[in-house]
Amino acid sequence: MKPVVSLLNAWSCVIxxxxxxxxxxxxxxxxxxxxHxxxxxxxxxxxxSAVAASIFxxxxxxxxxxxFCAFQAYLHMRARRGGAISLS
Incomplete structure (x- = not known):
C-alpha cells in the first residue's frame, strides 16, 4: 500500500x-x-454524565x-526502507 498523507502530516496527526x-x-x-x-x-x-458521554x-x-495516522507513518517508514521486501 502507498501512504495517502505526507510524512509530516501523519506524524503531526499522531501527536x-x-x-x-x-x-x-x-x-x-x-x-x-x-x-464540583x-x-x-x-x-x-x-x-x-451526558457531557462525559459526548466527550468520550x-x-x-x-x-x-x-x-489511521500511525498506520500512514508506518507506511512511510516501510517505503523509506525500500518496500515490504528489500533485496539489498
Missing part, C-alpha cells in the same frame, strides 16, 4: 491525536464523576485518527 485522547479522557472522567469544579455551579451543565465519543474519534 495531536495522542494529546487530545489524554486531555479529553481526563475531562470526561471529571465530568462523569460530577466534579465542572458541574453544579451557575452556568455549568447539570448533567455531567470525541475520544473514540481521535483514537480512530490516531490509528
Amino acid at each position: 495531536i491525536s495522542l494529546f487530545a485522547i489524554v486531555i479529553l479522557s481526563v475531562l470526561g472522567s471529571l465530568f462523569r464523576s460530577e466534579h 469544579g465542572f458541574t453544579g455551579s451557575e452556568g455549568e451543565p447539570e448533567d455531567g 465519543t470525541a475520544v473514540i474519534v481521535y483514537a480512530g485518527f490516531f490509528v
Whole structure:
C-alpha cells in the first residue's frame, strides 16, 4: 500500500491525536464523576454524565485518527526502507 498523507502530516496527526485522547479522557472522567469544579455551579451543565458521554465519543474519534495516522507513518517508514521486501 502507498501512504495517502505526507510524512509530516501523519506524524503531526499522531501527536495531536495522542494529546487530545489524554486531555479529553481526563475531562470526561471529571465530568462523569460530577466534579464540583465542572458541574453544579451557575452556568455549568447539570448533567455531567451526558457531557462525559459526548466527550468520550470525541475520544473514540481521535483514537480512530490516531490509528489511521500511525498506520500512514508506518507506511512511510516501510517505503523509506525500500518496500515490504528489500533485496539489498
